[in-house]
Amino acid sequence: MLKERVQQAIAEALGSTEFTLLYPRDKAFGDFAINIHQLKKLALNEQALVEKLSLLDIFEKVELVQGFVNMRVAYTEYLAELNAALRGGTQPAAPNPHAQRINLEFGQPNTHKLPHIGHLFSYAYGESMARLLAWDGHTVFRSNYQGDVGLHVAKCLYIFMQRKDDAKNLSTLEDKVRFLQTCYQDGSAAYDENSNAKTAIDAINKAIYNRDDTIHAVWEETRSWSVAYYKKFEERIGTTYDRYFFESETSDLGTKLVQEHIDSVFTESDGAVVFKGEQFGLHTRVFLTTHGTPTYEAKDIGLIALKKQEWPFDTAVITTASEQNAYWQVVKKAIELIFPELQGKIMHIGFGMIDLKGSKMSSRTGNIVSAIDLIEIVKKKCARELVKKWQPRGCRNNSHWGRKICLFKNLKQKKNMIFDLEQSISVQGNSGPYLQYTYARLRSVLAKAQYEPSALQNSTTSETLSSEDYAILRMLPTFSDVAHQAAVAYSPHLLCTYVYDLAQACNLLYDKQSILKAPQAQRELRLALLEAASRTIKTSLNLLGIDVLERI
RNA sequence: GCCUCUGUAGCUUAAUGGAUAGAGUACGUGGCUUCGAACCAUGUGAUGGGGGUUCGAUUCCCUCCAGAGGCACCA
Numbered sequence: 001m002l003k004e005r006v007q008q009a010i011a012e013a014l015g016s017t018e019f020t021l022l023y024p025r026d027k028a029f030g031d032f033a034i035n036i037h038q039l040k041k042l043a044l045n046e047q048a049l050v051e052k053l054s055l056l057d058i059f060e061k062v063e064l065v066q067g068f069v070n071m072r073v074a075y076t077e078y079l080a081e082l083n084a085a086l087r088g089g090t091q092p093a094a095p096n097p098h099a100q101r102i103n104l105e106f107g108q109p110n111t112h113k114l115p116h117i118g119h120l121f122s123y124a125y126g127e128s129m130a131r132l133l134a135w136d137g138h139t140v141f142r143s144n145y146q147g148d149v150g151l152h153v154a155k156c157l158y159i160f161m162q163r164k165d166d167a168k169n170l171s172t173l174e175d176k177v178r179f180l181q182t183c184y185q186d187g188s189a190a191y192d193e194n195s196n197a198k199t200a201i202d203a204i205n206k207a208i209y210n211r212d213d214t215i216h217a218v219w220e221e222t223r224s225w226s227v228a229y230y231k232k233f234e235e236r237i238g239t240t241y242d243r244y245f246f247e248s249e250t251s252d253l254g255t256k257l258v259q260e261h262i263d264s265v266f267t268e269s270d271g272a273v274v275f276k277g278e279q280f281g282l283h284t285r286v287f288l289t290t291h292g293t294p295t296y297e298a299k300d301i302g303l304i305a306l307k308k309q310e311w312p313f314d315t316a317v318i319t320t321a322s323e324q325n326a327y328w329q330v331v332k333k334a335i336e337l338i339f340p341e342l343q344g345k346i347m348h349i350g351f352g353m354i355d356l357k358g359s360k361m362s363s364r365t366g367n368i369v370s371a372i373d374l375i376e377i378v379k380k381k382c383a384r385e386l387v388k389k390w391q392p393r394g395c396r397n398n399s400h401w402g403r404k405i406c407l408f409k410n411l412k413q414k415k416n417m418i419f420d421l422e423q424s425i426s427v428q429g430n431s432g433p434y435l436q437y438t439y440a441r442l443r444s445v446l447a448k449a450q451y452e453p454s455a456l457q458n459s460t461t462s463e464t465l466s467s468e469d470y471a472i473l474r475m476l477p478t479f480s481d482v483a484h485q486a487a488v489a490y491s492p493h494l495l496c497t498y499v500y501d502l503a504q505a506c507n508l509l510y511d512k513q514s515i516l517k518a519p520q521a522q523r524e525l526r527l528a529l530l531e532a533a534s535r536t537i538k539t540s541l542n543l544l545g546i547d548v549l550e551r552i
Numbered sequence: 553g554c555c556u557c558u559g560u561a562g563c564u565u566a567a568u569g570g571a572u573a574g575a576g577u578a579c580g581u582g583g584c585u586u587c588g589a590a591c592c593a594u595g596u597g598a599u600g601g602g603g604g605u606u607c608g609a610u611u612c613c614c615u616c617c618a619g620a621g622g623c624a625c626c627a
Contacts, residue, residue: 025571035570037607066571067607110627151626247627272625283555289625296627326556326622352558353621429590430565430576437590445587485568497566500575504592511583511592552590 001093002081002477006032006058006073013052014044022068023478030061030070031474037067073474075465079456081477085532086453090539092480096137100314103141103307104130107239108320110147111226112156114181115233118321118353125351126319127239127545128492135543136487141311145245145303146230148223150296154205155187156180157218158197173232176225202291209251209293238545245306247299254302255294257338258287265337277330285330300331301338308342315345317490322350349490430500435541438503440552441510442534449516451527464522468509472529475502479536483543492544499540506533 003021011017022033036046046064053062053071061072106126109115126142133140147153160167160183170176190197207215227244234240258266258273266273266287273288275297287298294302307316318328328348336343465473479498486494509515515526538548 020568020570022568022570025567025574029571033571035608037570068571070571147627269624274624281555283623285623286625291625293625295625299627321621322557323621324627327627329556350557350621431590433590434576437588441588441591448587489568493566497575504575507591508593510587511589514587516587552588 001480002073002077003032003481006071009056009058010034010053013056014049024068024070027471027474029065029068030063030072032071032073033068034071035068036064078473078477082473082528082532083455085476085535086455086528090479090536092135092137092484099137099139101139101141101312102133103143103311103313103316104133104319105143105145105317106130106319107144107234107241108146109230110150110152111223111230112148112153112180112184113226114177115230120237121351122319122321123234123237123239124545125492127237128543129317129319129487129490131543131545132483132487132492132495136484138487141243141313142241143243143245143307144241145247146227147247147296148226149208149246149248149251151191151201151205152184152188153208153219153223154201155191156184157187157208157215157222158190158201158204159183159187160222161218173225173229176222177229180222180226206291206293238547243310245303250299250302250306251294252302253305254298254300255288257301257305258294258298261338265334275330275334277333280333282330282333283326285327287334297327297331297334301335304335304339304342304346308339313345315347316342317347317349319349319351321353323353324348325350432546435499435503435537436546436548436552438506439534439537439541439548440550442506442530442537443550445510445515446527446531446534449523449527451531453528453531456524456528465525466509466513468505468512469522469525469529471505472502472509472533475505476529476532476536479540483540486543495540495543499537499544502533502540503537506530506537 007017007021010019010021019034019038022035024030024033034049036049039046039049046069049069050062050064053059053069058074058077059071060074061070063070104126106129107119107123109119130140130142160180163183167176167179170179187197187201191201192198204215208219262268262273266275268274271290272286274284274286277283277285285297286295287301288294304316307313320328325348328350332346332348335346479502482494482498486492509526509529513522513526515523515530517523518526541548
C-alpha cells in the first residue's frame with residue numbers, strides 16, 4: 001500500500017520511525033505531511049529534512065509550509081498504483097500480521113417480538129463489520145443470539161393463551177408475528193398494572209424455564225414462528241450467521257456456572273445470587289433470581305462458555321445498544337473471573353439508541369417503527385422518485401433496489417439518534433442512492449466506450465492532467481488504508497466518508513471534462529480512472545453491506 | 553443521590569493533539585440541443601459557558617449548564 005511505501009522511504013532516509021505521517025487536511029498541500037514539531041525528538045533541522053526527502057524518487061515535490069513538511073507523491077507512482085489496481089482489484093496485497101479469530105455477535109432479536117429500526121441498525125453495523133474484518137484478514141464467526149426464554153416470552157404467552165382462538169385465524173407468518181407483538185405489549189401492561197397477572201406471568205416464566213408440559217407446546221409453536229420469521233427477514237436484508245445461539249440453550253449452562261462459582265465469584269444475598277461489582281469500581285448485579293431463574297447476566301455467562309467451546313476465539317465482540325454499557329462492564333468482569341484465560345478478549349461495543357422524533361422507542365408499549373415497514377417505505381419512496389425523474393425520458397420503473405440504502409451512513413453511533421423518516425430515506429446528497437447512481441453512471445460510460453482494462457503507458461504527463469483527473473488518481477490508493485482503519489477502529493463510517501468523496505470526485509470529472517470525446521491519451525487515462533474508481537466504489541459498498549447494480 | 557456517555561451551522565453530522573473546523577440537508581443563485589441533472593458549481597451559516605495543560609485543543613484535565621443512559625431479581 002502506498003502509505004506504507006512512503007512511510008518506509010521516509011524512515012530509511014531519516015534513520016528513524018519516530019514521526020507520524022499525516023494526511024494534509026487540504027489536498028492542495030500535498031499527499032502526505034509531517035509536522036515540524038515532531039522533528040525535535042529527531043534533532044533534525046527542517047531544512048535538512050526537506051533536502052533529504054527531496055532526494056527520494058517517490059516524491060516529486062517536498063516543501064516547507066507553515067510548520068509542515070508537505071510531500072507530493074510522484075505522478076509515476078500514482079500511475080503505477082492505478083495500473084496495479086486495474087490488474088489486481090481491491091484486495092489487500094499482504095496478509096495481516098495481526099490476523100485474529102473474531103466472534104462477532106450482532107442482530108440479537110428476541111422471539112415473540114417484531115424487529116424494529118434499532119435491530120436494522122444492529123444488523124447493518126454488524127454485517128458491515130463482519131465484512132470489513134474479513135477483508136482485513138481476520139477470520140470472522142458470525143453469531144446471533146436470540147432471547148427465546150424469559151419474562152418477555154411469559155408476558156406474551158400469558159395473553160396469547162387467552163386469545164388462542166384468535167390465533168387460529170392467522171395464516172401468514174407476518175400476521176402471526178404481529179399478533180405475538182400485540183400479545184407481548186398487552187402482557188407487559190398487565191404485568192405492571194395487575195398483581196394477579198404478575199403472579200400468573202411469573203409462574204409461566206418459571207414453567208418455560210422448566211419446560212413444563214402445561215406451556216411447552218405453545219412455547220415451541222410460537223417460538224418457531226418467530227425463528228422462521230427472522231430467518232426470512234435476515235435473508236431479505238442479506239445477512240447470514242454461522243451460529244444462532246438461543247437463551248434456551250444458555251440458561252442451564254449459565255445457571256450451572258454461576259452456582260459453581262458461588263463464594264469464589266458470586267455471593268448469595270436475600271435469596272438471590274449476585275455479583276458484587278463494588279470491589280472493582282462497578283455495581284452489584286443479580287445473576288440468579290430468588291425464583292431460581294437465571295437473569296440475562298447468567299445466560300451471558302453460559303453463552304460465552306458455549307462460544308469458546310464451539311469455536312475458540314482471540315476476541316469476542318458483542319454489539320448492543322449503549323444502555324447495556326454498564327451492564328457489560330460488570331458481566332465482563334464476572335466472565336474474566338470465571339474464565340481467566342478470557343482476560344482482555346471480550347470487547348463490548350455499545351451504540352446509540354434510536355429514538356422516534358419526540359419519544360423513546362419501546363417495544364413494550366408498541367412505540368416502534370417496524371423494520372419491515374421501514375424497508376417498504378424506502379422502497380416506495382425510491383420508486384416514486386424514480387418514476388418522477390425518469391419516466392418522462394422513457395425509462396422503465398425499477399424499484400427493487402430500494403432496500404438497504406438508508407442508514408448507510410451513521411454507522412458509528414455513539415450518541416442517540418433521532419429517527420426522522422424524511423431525513424433517513426433521502427435519496428440525494430450523501431446517501432446510498434447517490435453512490436448507487438454514481439456507480440451505474442460510471443459503468444454506463446465504460447460500457448459505451450467498450451472499455452477493456454489494460455495497463456496504461458506513460459503517454460500522459462502530470463502537466464496534461466486536469467485537477468479533476470488528478471483528484472481521482474490520488475484518491476484511489478488510499479482505499480486500502482481507509483478500509484483497514486475502519487476495521488481496526490470498528491468504524492465503518494470512515495469508509496462511508498471515503499466512498500462518498502470518491503463518488504463526488506467522479507461526478508465532478510464527469511461534469512467538467514469530456515471523457516469519450518477527449519483526446520486519445522486523456523480518454524485512455526480517464527477510462528482507466530473510472531474503471532478503477534467504479535471497482536473501488538463497488539468494493540466499498542459491498543464492505544458496507546450494500547450490493548450495487550450495474551444499471552438502474 | 554451516585555456513576556457513565558453526549559453537547560459542533562436551522563436540522564443530521566465529520567475531523568489518529570496539528571494547517572483556513574469537512575460534509576449532507578434546508579434556504580438563495582447559476583448550469584441539460586452534449587458521455588445518465590438521483591448530477592455539478594456558488595453564497596449564507598457551527599465547536600454549550602468558564603478555567604487549565606500544550607508550540608498547537610472539537611479532541612486531554614477541572615468546573616458549571618443542558619440532554620441521554622445506568623444503578624438487585626427485565627432484556
